[in-house]
Amino acid sequence: MSRDDLIVILFLIATVILLPLISGSSYLLSVGIFAGINALVAIGLTILMGYAGQVSLGQAGFYGIGAYVSSIMSLKLGLPVMISMVIAMLAAAIAAILLSVPALRLKGHYLAVATLGFGEIIYVILNEWGPGGPSGFGDIPYFSLLGYTLTSSQEYFWLIWGCVIIVMAFSLNLINSITGRALRAIHGSEVASVSMGIDVVRLKIKVFVLSAIYASLAGSLYAHYVTFVSPSSFSLFYSILVLMMVVLGGMSNLWGGITGAIIITLLPEVLRGFKEYDILIYGLILTLSLLFMRKGIVPLVIEAIRRRG
């Protein structure tokens, strides 16, 4: 982690601690919680797209696995929530390995196609075989740790953004390590990377699995916060939404994912005032941003700061 990253992390920690204390609005907090959940998925996809050069159109699948596996384990089998969440992460990791080992052996964007199919399969499975079918199920236990159950929005805000900070710190360390350097090298020249002894396929698989674990964690947190899940939250639409967050925020920088997640989660809320025109304005803002900020927001901001300083 670089010094600049550390400063931003510390700033983020302070904001996360203070925000729920300052604002008692549970509406604001719940929007913040969803931004955090989306950020977890977006961070994973940022590493995958920006650093491993692969696109996934199936993050909703892992997000769904996280939500459903963890819910079923804790509700139907009565396992502690923490253990259910770990099982859900393992399930997502295994699914990611099974999916990426054949797909990443082939050069090109086979992973994008494979994940697109995977996301749809998960969506169909949840609809057909998930408890409650298309209408989903409720009564999922709240998140609890060592006998203490979290119930208030404040506590969930801290929990989820705590997870975001941990995941972000882990990811920053990874990107700034020898592994991250190898990933950047693959971007620069794949043929030179393999000649340096870098196992490109293996590294890409690892990154993909990591992104699946992040998405699964997000899904579990979602389920135990909302305590109700239904397949509609885990459709292709969600995968595309996360993709939007990453592209908007900027995938060449790890902070892009979080930034994009916050903006895209907040935007519909901000646009509420425009009533029936909100979708129109929402679409217009996104289209214009992509047209005029190809690299994404965060890389542009950094460039601007460098030019001034």
Place this chain on the structure above:
Amino acid sequence: MLLQVRNISKSFGGLNALRNVCFSVREGEIHALIGPNGAGKTTMLNIISGIESPDSGEIVFKGEIVNGRPPEKRAKKGLSRTFQHLELFNDMTVIENIMVGCYLKTRSGFFRSGLLLPGTKRDEREIYERSCEILDYINLSKRRDEMAKTLPVGEQRVLEIGRALATEPDLLLLDEPAAGLNIRETRELGELIGKIRKERGVTVLIVEHDMELVMRISDNITVLNFGEVIADGPPIEIQKDPQVIAAYLGEDE
């Protein structure tokens, strides 16, 4: 023999790029692979380093047939290379390029790095120091923090050699390292290659068009023409070989 090339054939579509090519590289020598354009030299290097696979024949490296082994496994076994069309990591700094070369020589674990477990910081510092040493060796220390793509071609070629050296290879494959260099740079390159062999004990297989350089530094030369070996031996013999002269100057009718 450090490297044996046995009966290697390769065709692209109907074109025979290589036909039954055989030659050997002894440990500690500088061995040149020469021939007119389109003779199949780069294809040969790609087959040795594992980027392309031959239609038939065997590559034996350190006594083991390495056919079917991917390039990264061959690198691990002690084989490194540079590229005719530079393949630097352009958006990384000079030192970072070398540091990537150190990848093989460092422990790297996903979780170890992510969690910043003890030792990761020390490893990182070690890589950095080792890379500085290599930069010093190839005389590029002054460029340490510049972006690789901003370097002049001559220095980019040298940087590629440095990056390959960072993997601590036993056999170094150089694909036209003097292409685009001026006379002074070419002379310095020759000195560097000699130094690498002498001081680091690295065996070198070089593909090169600059005949003056080849004749000066090589112990042995293999000549390819239209995918076939037409001569093999020390520079003095090669220079006199009528077939080689004919291949380079065109046949007298």
